[in-house]
Amino acid sequence: MRKISTSCSTRVAICLVACSALASLLPKAQAADVTLAEKGRYIATAADCLACHTAPGGKPFAGGYPIITPVGTIYSTNITPAPKSGIGDYTKTEFFDAVRRGIGHNGKRLYPAMPYTSYAAITNDDMEALYAFFRSEVAPVEQENRPDNIRFPFSIRSGMALWNWLYLDTRTFQPRPGETSQVARGRYLVDHLEHCGTCHTPRTLFMGPANGRALSGSVVGAWYAPNITTDKIAGIADWTDSDLRNYLTSGHAMNKGQAAGPMAEVVTNSTRFLTPDDVDAMIAYLREVSPIASKEKRSRTSYGSTEPTEDIARGQTNPDDRGWKIFSGSCASCHQAQGQGINVYPSLTHNSATGSTNARNLVATILTGVERQTGENAVFMPAFGPGALWVNRLSDQDIADVSNFILKAFGNPSVQIDARYVEKRRAELTP
Amino acid sequence: MKQQSLFATAVCQVSRRRLLLGGLAFGSMGLLAPRGLTNTPKASDVTDFLILSEFLTGRKTLSVTLARRYYLGLQDQFPDLAVRIANLSREIHASGVQTMDDYLSHGPSPEARNTATTIVSAWYLGVIGQNPKKQMIAYSDALMFQAVAGALVVPSYGAGPLAWGNRPEPYMMLKGVSDEQ
Numbered sequence: 083m084r085k086i087s088t089s090c091s092t093r094v095a096i097c098l099v100a101c102s103a104l105a106s107l108l109p110k111a112q113a114a115d116v117t118l119a120e121k122g123r124y125i126a127t128a129a130d131c132l133a134c135h136t137a138p139g140g141k142p143f144a145g146g147y148p149i150i151t152p153v154g155t156i157y158s159t160n161i162t163p164a165p166k167s168g169i170g171d172y173t174k175t176e177f178f179d180a181v182r183r184g185i186g187h188n189g190k191r192l193y194p195a196m197p198y199t200s201y202a203a204i205t206n207d208d209m210e211a212l213y214a215f216f217r218s219e220v221a222p223v224e225q226e227n228r229p230d231n232i233r234f235p236f237s238i239r240s241g242m243a244l245w246n247w248l249y250l251d252t253r254t255f256q257p258r259p260g261e262t263s264q265v266a267r268g269r270y271l272v273d274h275l276e277h278c279g280t281c282h283t284p285r286t287l288f289m290g291p292a293n294g295r296a297l298s299g300s301v302v303g304a305w306y307a308p309n310i311t312t313d314k315i316a317g318i319a320d321w322t323d324s325d326l327r328n329y330l331t332s333g334h335a336m337n338k339g340q341a342a343g344p345m346a347e348v349v350t351n352s353t354r355f356l357t358p359d360d361v362d363a364m365i366a367y368l369r370e371v372s373p374i375a376s377k378e379k380r381s382r383t384s385y386g387s388t389e390p391t392e393d394i395a396r397g398q399t400n401p402d403d404r405g406w407k408i409f410s411g412s413c414a415s416c417h418q419a420q421g422q423g424i425n426v427y428p429s430l431t432h433n434s435a436t437g438s439t440n441a442r443n444l445v446a447t448i449l450t451g452v453e454r455q456t457g458e459n460a461v462f463m464p465a466f467g468p469g470a471l472w473v474n475r476l477s478d479q480d481i482a483d484v485s486n487f488i489l490k491a492f493g494n495p496s497v498q499i500d501a502r503y504v505e506k507r508r509a510e511l512t513p
Numbered sequence: 514m515k516q517q518s519l520f521a522t523a524v525c526q527v528s529r530r531r532l533l534l535g536g537l538a539f540g541s542m543g544l545l546a547p548r549g550l551t552n553t554p555k556a557s558d559v560t561d562f563l564i565l566s567e568f569l570t571g572r573k574t575l576s577v578t579l580a581r582r583y584y585l586g587l588q589d590q591f592p593d594l595a596v597r598i599a600n601l602s603r604e605i606h607a608s609g610v611q612t613m614d615d616y617l618s619h620g621p622s623p624e625a626r627n628t629a630t631t632i633v634s635a636w637y638l639g640v641i642g643q644n645p646k647k648q649m650i651a652y653s654d655a656l657m658f659q660a661v662a663g664a665l666v667v668p669s670y671g672a673g674p675l676a677w678g679n680r681p682e683p684y685m686m687l688k689g690v691s692d693e694q
Contacts (some may be wrong), residue, residue, distance in 0.1 A: 144545035393578035399637075415670050419653040424666075426674040459674070 087506060112347025122215025125208050128275040129201065129358070130352035133344075134158045142214075144223040148168040148513035149195045150303040153289065155238045155513045156195040157228035158185075164222035172271075177213050177500065184246060191242035193232065194249070194289065200277035203255040203270070236289070247289040268367025271360055276352065281307035281344060298374035304449070304510035305343045306442040308382065310432060313373035315381050326365045330356070332456040334426070338383050339434030342447045342463075346454040354456060382437035382494070391491045392419040408480050412466060413488075429492075436493025441485055445499070445507045448481050467508060478504040544558050546568070562632075565602060569633050570656060571613050579636075586641040587631065590648070597628040628689050 126132070132361040135158045137146035145160040162168040170178065178238075178394050179185040192198060204212070230379070235241060255274060257266035278386030284292045284300040298316070320327070325335040329451035333341030333349035341349045353361070368376035395401040395410075396419075416427040423429030430436050435443040453460070466476040476484070478501040487502075489497050516540045563580040569574060590592045604625045610616040621629065639655030641648045652658075652665045666672040 107594075306573070390576055391580050393576050393651065393654060396652050396654075397582075416673070418670060419667075425675045427671070427673050 090204045094297040098226060106313045108392065115218065118125065119219045120212050120215075121208075122211035122213070123219060125204075125212045125275065126215050127355045128353055129204075129212075130276065131161065133347040133351045133513070134195075135161050141221075141223045141225065142227045142450070143220050146225065150510060150513055151195060151200065151232075153234035153287070154230065156193050156232060158195075160223065160225050161216065162220050162223045163217055167224050167226050168222060169216065170222060174210075174213055178209050178218070181209065181212065183252065184242065184250070191239040191246075193230070193239075193242065194234075194245070197277040197280040198283075199250050199291065200253055200274050200280060202250060205254055208275075208446075209475045214302055215339055230259070237442055245288065245290065248288070252342075254467055262366075264363050264366045265370055265438045267360065267371075268363035268365070270430040271356075271364050272367050272449060276348075278310070280347045282310050292455050295374055297371055301442070302344060304442060304507040306440055307344075307345070308438065308439065308443075309374065309376060310368065311371045311374045312369060313375050315468070316376040316378055317373055318368070320381050320383060321401070323362075324370065325363055328398065330361050330364065333461065334428065337432035339427050340461075341454060342408075342450070342452040343450065346452060346461075350453075350455045376439070378439045380494075382434050382439070383432050385433075385437040385493050386431045386483070387422070387492055389422055389491065390420065391487075403485040405485070406491075409487050412474070413484065416463070420442065421488070426459075430488055431492045434486055438494065440495050441489065441498065441499045441503065442507065444485050444488065444493070446511065447480060447506075448476070448485065449508060449511060466472040467511070478502075478508065538637070561602070562598065565598060566632060566636060568605065569613055569629050570636055575636070576654065579651055579654060582634075583635050583641065586648050586650055587635060589645055590642040591631070597624070599627045600629045 088308075100245070132142060134147050134149065135143045135145050137144070137158075140146055141162070143160070143162045145158045147158040147279075149156045149158060160168045162171040165171050169180070172180065176187065180187075180192065180196075180198075182198060182202045182204060184192040184194065184196060186192050210264050255270050257263065258269075261269070279291055279296055281302045282297045282300060283297050284298060286292050297310045298313075309316040309318075312319050321329070321335065321338050325338045329335040329339065329352040330340065330349065331344055332354065353364075356364075391406055392414075395403060395406045401407060409421075413430075414421075416424075417430050418424050418427070421430035435447060438444075447463070449465065449468075450469065451465030452463035455461075464470060464474055466474055466481065468475070470476075479502045481502045482499050486498050489495055489499075554576035559577075559581050562584045563575060563577060567575055567641075582596075587630060591597065604621060605616055608616060608619045608621075610619055635650070636659075637656045639649060639657075641650060653670060658665075658667045666676065
């Protein structure tokens with residue numbers, strides 16, 4: 083009894099000393115706020131708020147990023163603490179409701195392009211930190227929000243109440259019985275903060291996440307977010323832990339895949355800043371996800387080079403394959419003559435983009451190029467679509483031909499496309 | 514004993530896969546031959562040429578596809594190619610040497626040396642014959658680039674930012690003017 087009281091009093095004494103020491107440096111409340119806001123910065127990074135709430139070349143968190151959905155284009159909103167156009171006048175409850183319930187100012191329903199169904203489970207502690215971060219650490223920017231052009235019936239926002247009833251689970255995160263703390267942390271990150279399912283889980287006719295098919299792959303605008311379940315063929319069972327770690331921290335997993343498009347944004351803004359423990363937790367949870375098979379017979383990373391195309395076509399006055407010519411002129415200088423890649427330039431063999439059952443990521447990458455920040459290095463592939471330099475631009479037919487060549491020589495030869503396919507992807511990339 | 518062995522061993526060294534590929538190569542040759550070549554070579558000619566080339570260049574993994582194309586191209590420019598190759602091969606046989614270096618020090622006849630040079634220069638340069646009938650067969654896979662592949666990148670191909678060296682110190686500079694402009 084006495085022992086306990088002694089240790090208690092010692093602890094109180096230590097606390098008092100610590101507090102008075104802090105108080106002499108900073109006002110006590112402010113110090114706590116800073117720590118809380120810093121924690122909030124990490125939550126905001128893990129939740130990747132920046133990627134969608136910042137327009138290309140725009141001010142951080144000021145909104146205006148176009149999110150292209152099958153029902154129209156939604157522009158992300160200004161979430162800086164600016165009083166008029168931002169969230170400066172949101173109370174804490176309003177902020178919590180926006181993030182976790184999809185309810186904006188004055189009860190206006192948000193579209194689930196804002197992944198509030200994933201964020202609904204964010205713990206109260208983390209929400210407090212997030213709120214502190216957005217109040218004190220984000221610079222206010224007055225920038226009006228752009229109106230959406232969502233088609234009927236989705237244009238009726240009150241309809242979202244029904245949608246929420248169908249798809250919104252309002253329970254906050256709780257570890258499951260029997261789940262290790264690492265897997266629980268990974269589940270919190272994958273399913274909630276990082277909201278991986280927003281892109282990787284297919285959607286139903288009503289644009290809700292398809293139950294029972296979580297993380298099994300889905301179309302995202304012109305891109306395709308592949309199956310990341312543990313299925314041996316369709317999923318990522320053949321990716322080693324170090325492959326996944328490299329992918330999440332740098333966007334490059336040798337002979338597996340590279341992050342481009344929206345996933346490059348995720349790596350650039352979010353996953354590369356996660357602590358090593360959190361990355362390991364995500365990997366641990368991804369190993370526990372139920373396998374979901376698709377129709378393919380071979381893993382997308384399993385395709386190798388089939389024939390020595392360079393040896394066959396070089397020096398021929400009329401090479402039969404127009405795609406080879408374009409490849410040789412536009413791609414080979416980095417990806418090398420036999421598509422084998424070198425140093426930072428990825429191989430086109432054993433590559434998720436060329437071995438997939440659809441050519442979406444291949445075509446979208448050619449159209450938009452790649453820009454990814456990883457540590458001190460920036461990864462760059464030039465665009466060949468409308469945003470490219472005049473001398474680099476390729477036509478729909480060019481891109482179809484070069485894609486067909488790449489698919490046949492280095493990737494999944496059963497996938498072949500035509501110029502119309504490229505035209506559609508081009509349209510999907512234009513908001 | 515040693516004498517008869519060079520080609521026998523060489524043939525043994527050639528894998529079944531390679532021989533099969535040679536057969537396939539022969540099958541598709543009609544498609545590849547420019548301007549309907551009349552004296553289409555036998556598959557075994559291409560295989561023999563590949564084995565001879567591997568001896569002459571001292572390399573074990575030359576491309577079957579390139580061997581076929583070099584052979585066709587050389588045959589186009591040197592109608593007596595088959596005879597010349599046969600003579601060269603016979604001489605190598607007779608000398609009983611195991612490597613190209615030994616053969617050269619053994620002292621080949623001028624004609625054999627000439628044939629060997631023609632074949633080796635094709636593999637190294639990726640180009641067949643002399644002006645005005647020069648023909649390009651390979652670029653990045655020409656052996657002259659492969660020989661230095663560990664250190665140098667084939668011109669016009671890139672190895673990426675990690676392969677870039679530091680900018681050298683400028684030799685001279687106008688006072689106060691950076692050479693960046």
